[in-house]
Amino acid sequence: MDMMRAVTFSQFGPPSVLRTVEVEKPKPKPFDVTIRVASAGICYHDVLSRAGMIPRDRPGLILGHEIAGEIVETGSEVSKTRIGQRVAVYVRLYCGECSYCLSGRHDLCRRSTVVGENGGGGYGEFTCVPSRNAIEIPDGLDLNVAAMACCPVGTSVRAVLGQAALGPGDICLITGASGGLGLHQIQVARSVGAHVIAVTSSEEKVAHIEKAGADEVIISPDLQFSGEVWKRTQKQGVTAVMENVVTGTFEQSLRSCGQNAAVVILGNIGAKPVSLDPGLMIVRRLRVMGSGNATYTDMHRALHLLSTGRVKPFIDRVLPFDDAAAGHSAMENRKTTGRVVMSGWR
Ligand SMILES: [Zn+2]
Ligand SMILES: [Zn+2]
Structure with missing residues (x-):
């Protein structure tokens, strides 16, 4: 069984409940890709999840929806040509069949969830998402910056x-x-x-x-x-x-x-x-x-604005994933001006 490091929590509580643990490395479903996570932003939503403030959440989640990295594996129905692509994750997992999805408003899909809400988020070495949620990013765009493309930019x-x-x-x-x-x-x-x-x-x-x-x-x-x-x-x-x-x-x-x-x-x-x-x-x-989550069009506009430097994300600090608790504390105490991004492991 392949294992990986991930940050998770066995009970709701203060930032100190976050721990680095060894968990089973996720396997891609047929239409998924596996991303080796390079960067994950800490969203205020994650802070609320960890504290037990989001009704549907449960302990044991691997949080994180602000994700950028590299595709390292593909599911059986996804072209292997995607392996090696640098990608950022579109945050909503949607049905693809309702009137909102068909009109490009995946943010409104009633059957949608956000990456990380069901477990396999960005606070781990690897994450699997549907191939359609892994958006190739412009060459040269820093992965810490790309992680901000869907939320908050x-x-x-x-x-x-x-x-x-x-x-x-x-x-x-x-x-x-x-x-x-x-x-x-x-x-x-x-x-x-x-x-x-x-x-x-x-x-x-x-x-x-x-x-x-x-x-x-x-x-x-x-x-x-x-x-x-x-x-x-x-x-x-x-x-x-x-x-x-x-x-x-x-x-x-x-x-x-x-x-x-x-x-x-x-x-x-x-x-x-x-x-x-x-x-x-x-x-x-x-x-x-x-207003709420971005659409695909919004995310592509965001990537363009980030890659041209028209929008420069405010990244307060970059921490290793092992220091997720410190990142959550800083966000919770409003000691930051802008985002905390996690990248790399000790
Ligand atoms: Zn977010
Ligand atoms: Zn839908």
Whole structure:
């Protein structure tokens, strides 16, 4: 029996429950490929899974859906020509037959799950995924960067270019701009010529937001920013809002909107309902929408933006897989600006 190293946990709990163990190396099913994992990002979703906050999860999972590596084996129905390809993983495992899948919206498939939710994620030396989920990456693209292609960069592409469909001359307001989503949304919006106004509650985050390329930064400790947005847009309002916060900001975001603006909801930090003024919605013809995982098209756009350097992912630190617990602690304590990526073993 072939074995491999993997990081897993036998009970839910603090980061210290994560342990490196020897497990059986996965074998590809007929339509799978086996990837030798080079890099895996630690997503906040992984932190919640390990802590037992995601209802369907169970201990013993090998977490991780932000994966890049090399194909080393193929299932019986997959061409051997794929062996040796450098790939990044598309995160949703979908049915391929429903109306959403057939129209290219695999992110909406009701029968889909996310890689790692069922066990065989990226926190191991090898992982098997359907061949169609292993996307070949551009030559020369760093694997630590490629691991970010679907989540978080593709997620930002979905929100900014998919849901809000931003383009040249549009004005994009981004709340929680210094977070992992915000910093990437800034770059994605700028890549198509949109003007970015970033909102942050603290002065110390401004340098990062400016480095990401925001045109303007509003520092708003009390989160009463709509008056300032109104002034800076010559009373026109913005074309779209990326709402990464929602709790405490939603009303101000709506007030910052111009005619027919799109308000894209990505954050759920307070996890409670917010109020909405119907009159404002009607007068300004506002469109409020949620957003989530990338589509295949979004992921390919993300890979292009990453390989051309138009989007530079914020990687806070790179740790060996054995230090997964330290990575989870850093994410949990919000000691990071950007992602923690794991690469290599001791
Ligand atoms: Zn993720
Ligand atoms: Zn489907």
